[in-house]
Amino acid sequence: MPLNYIFPEFEVVRNADQCVACRACERQCANEVHHYSEEYGRMIADNSKCVDCQRCVTICPTHALKIVKSDNTFRENGNWSAQTIKEIYRQADSGGALLSSMGNPQNYPVYWDKILINASQVTNPSIDPLREPMETRVFLGKKPSTITRDENGELVTKRPPRLELSVPIMFSAMSYGSISYNAHASLARAAKELGIYYNTGEGGLHEDFYCYGPNTIVQVASGRFGVHKDYLNAGAGIEIKIGQGAKPGIGGHLPGKKVNEDVSHTRMIPMGSDAISPAPHHDIYSIEDLRQLIYSLKEATAYQKPVIVKIAAVHNVAAIASGIARSGADIIAIDGYRGGTGAAPTRIRDNVGIPIELALAAVDARLREEGIRNEVSIVVGGSIRSSADVVKAIALGADACYIASSALMALGCHLCRSCQEGKCNWGIATQRPDLVKRLNPNVGSKRLVNLITAWRHEIMEMMGGMGINSIEVLKGNRMMLRGIGLNEKELEILGIKHAGE
Amino acid sequence: MKRIYVNEDWCLGCHLCEYYCTFANSGLESMAYALKGKPLSPRIQVEEEGEIHFAVSCRHCDNPVCVKSCITGALSVEDNVIHCDTNKCVGCYTCIMACPYGCIMPATSGVIQKCELCTNNAHQKPLCVQGCPNEAIVFEER
Numbered sequence: 140m141p142l143n144y145i146f147p148e149f150e151v152v153r154n155a156d157q158c159v160a161c162r163a164c165e166r167q168c169a170n171e172v173h174h175y176s177e178e179y180g181r182m183i184a185d186n187s188k189c190v191d192c193q194r195c196v197t198i199c200p201t202h203a204l205k206i207v208k209s210d211n212t213f214r215e216n217g218n219w220s221a222q223t224i225k226e227i228y229r230q231a232d233s234g235g236a237l238l239s240s241m242g243n244p245q246n247y248p249v250y251w252d253k254i255l256i257n258a259s260q261v262t263n264p265s266i267d268p269l270r271e272p273m274e275t276r277v278f279l280g281k282k283p284s285t286i287t288r289d290e291n292g293e294l295v296t297k298r299p300p301r302l303e304l305s306v307p308i309m310f311s312a313m314s315y316g317s318i319s320y321n322a323h324a325s326l327a328r329a330a331k332e333l334g335i336y337y338n339t340g341e342g343g344l345h346e347d348f349y350c351y352g353p354n355t356i357v358q359v360a361s362g363r364f365g366v367h368k369d370y371l372n373a374g375a376g377i378e379i380k381i382g383q384g385a386k387p388g389i390g391g392h393l394p395g396k397k398v399n400e401d402v403s404h405t406r407m408i409p410m411g412s413d414a415i416s417p418a419p420h421h422d423i424y425s426i427e428d429l430r431q432l433i434y435s436l437k438e439a440t441a442y443q444k445p446v447i448v449k450i451a452a453v454h455n456v457a458a459i460a461s462g463i464a465r466s467g468a469d470i471i472a473i474d475g476y477r478g479g480t481g482a483a484p485t486r487i488r489d490n491v492g493i494p495i496e497l498a499l500a501a502v503d504a505r506l507r508e509e510g511i512r513n514e515v516s517i518v519v520g521g522s523i524r525s526s527a528d529v530v531k532a533i534a535l536g537a538d539a540c541y542i543a544s545s546a547l548m549a550l551g552c553h554l555c556r557s558c559q560e561g562k563c564n565w566g567i568a569t570q571r572p573d574l575v576k577r578l579n580p581n582v583g584s585k586r587l588v589n590l591i592t593a594w595r596h597e598i599m600e601m602m603g604g605m606g607i608n609s610i611e612v613l614k615g616n617r618m619m620l621r622g623i624g625l626n627e628k629e630l631e632i633l634g635i636k637h638a639g640e
Numbered sequence: 641m642k643r644i645y646v647n648e649d650w651c652l653g654c655h656l657c658e659y660y661c662t663f664a665n666s667g668l669e670s671m672a673y674a675l676k677g678k679p680l681s682p683r684i685q686v687e688e689e690g691e692i693h694f695a696v697s698c699r700h701c702d703n704p705v706c707v708k709s710c711i712t713g714a715l716s717v718e719d720n721v722i723h724c725d726t727n728k729c730v731g732c733y734t735c736i737m738a739c740p741y742g743c744i745m746p747a748t749s750g751v752i753q754k755c756e757l758c759t760n761n762a763h764q765k766p767l768c769v770q771g772c773p774n775e776a777i778v779f780e781e782r
Binding site: 203 | 649650652653654655656659660663671672675676691771773774775776
């Protein structure tokens with residue numbers, strides 16, 4: 140057997156006093172780490188298979204298990220990190236491009252953590268959200284710039300189509316195929332209960348979920364999987380996916396083994412065939428082409444649905460957004476480089492794109508300068524981790540936020556970043572029926588509702604602290620933000636002052 | 641009346657309910673101490689074949705044949721819960737033969753044991769329900 144240079148990354152630590160050999164860990168590990176040894180008369184583990192998904196740790200009834208990072212060390216080297224060395228070994232072994240999932244984990248600056256929120260003291264009163272009304276509802280879509288009257292002098296009240304959100308948070312696109320039926324069911328049910336939206340991703344809409352249409356954004360991506368007239372009309376809005384934060388500039392690839400009967404039916408592709416989304420839309424090579432697609436979709440839905448154009452945050456994002464705003468889109472969604480994915484080439488995920496905070500500030504400023512900010516709403520995603528991130532995003536100019544990684548964490552995801560293996564022990568990123576059933580949508584939807592409800596409470600607390608009782612007043616209100624530890628250029632791009640100024 | 645119901649759609653066959661049940665009826669405080677190296681004697685059991693799993697415990701039938709079959713009057717219905725008086729039980733196992741669900745089993749002491757919805761131990765609320773990781777076992781009114 141050729142030598143495997145890669146030492147197991149994690150170690151399963153079992154407290155022998157606590158372990159009752161119930162074998163729940165063994166039954167629940169799709170990676171087959173644990174097994175009961177008749178010879179030893181106790182549980183043993185194969186550390187090399189462990190991905191640290193924490194399923195066994197969570198399910199162990201006596202808390203006998205923990206997973207620790209192996210302290211086996213390569214000789215320390217400031218230039219060649221253990222991760223880099225391991226990646227070289229892996230590639231020398233496989234000859235393939237490295238694959239990863241979930242968001243960019245590299246140690247780049249997180250601008251959210253370098254921005255502080257204001258609060259009222261003495262001169263302007265803060266508001267207690269428990270005692271006074273507080274509005275977190277937002278509308279996404281074009282805002283009319285003029286008041287128009289008809290020939291009789293009556294106000295024309297017909298508005299462009301828009302989305303109404305009870306709180307400025309939506310579940311962002313995750314396709315059926317990349318995540319499971321039960322994960323979609325949880326998101327759909329939670330979106331309905333919360334009065335927000337979830338997004339089908341590019342994999343079509345399962346026929347069971349058409350009933351959640353009023354809380355669904357249907358996506359049209361470069362692969363056009365599962366797109367037909369009824370699909371477009373089923374949702375409350377349509378999203379054209381140009382790019383994704385985790386892998387800007389490249390397409391997607393759902394392996395054939397995940398394309399089971401249901402997925403194949405929903406995506407309208409043969410069972411077992413790889414679902415390959417091209418890097419570009421083959422009919423979009425300019426803003427004019429994008430405009431054609433937007434209007435084709437609007438035409439197909441009788442101009443009743445707002446159209447979102449989703450792009451990855453890249454270097455010229457402000458100029459691109461300006462083009463999109465002029466192309467007839469109602470909403471621009473921008474996905475930052477920390478955004479998650481079910482699988483992306485590691486080098487792309489870790490090295491391509493820019494932080495969402497900077498992209499948002501740049502886009503909002505550019506659209507204002509050009510006087511077209513009211514033409515589009517801005518939705519941002521790509522690692523919105525808490526209600527504080529939401530508040531900061533709104534104050535930087537976003538109309539709403541997209542969350543996905545945090546939503547999956549509410550469903551059990553422990554960020555083991557092994558989605559591409561298709562063996563998700565939490566029943567999320569898998570199509571294996573025995574694993575999918577681990578995610579009970581009754582439990583999942585409740586947890587999602589809890590998460591967003593908690594965030595809404597916190598958003599109201601923070602707004603109240605600033606003396607703001609409507610989220611609309613916070614929107615683009617950069618005076619409510621201060622930077623900490625940021626240089627002049629960063630402050631200039633973010634359009635905020637430094638703390639103390 | 642509230643009963644234990646199992647939804648096989650969500651039962652993962654993890655068998656944890658059996659361990660929680662054994663622990664609940666052990667009278668001990670530590671789960672590890674109650675179960676470690678000791679035979680498992682649960683009053684709920686996971687039936688399974690292939691990908692189908694579901695846990696089965698006493699249904700607390702409206703017309704319980706086990707109670708009718710009991711030769712000593714050890715089994716009785718109290719507040720809709722079928723209760724076994726182990727002082728009266730002689731271990732003839734007629735109830736085990738009679739139960740159509742296979743929910744009564746011999747206890748290690750020689751008499752029988754069955755689910756009494758944890759009303760007969762310190763937990764009060766069924767521990768299998770509390771311990772089920774996927775809410776496949778529920779305790780509710782239907």
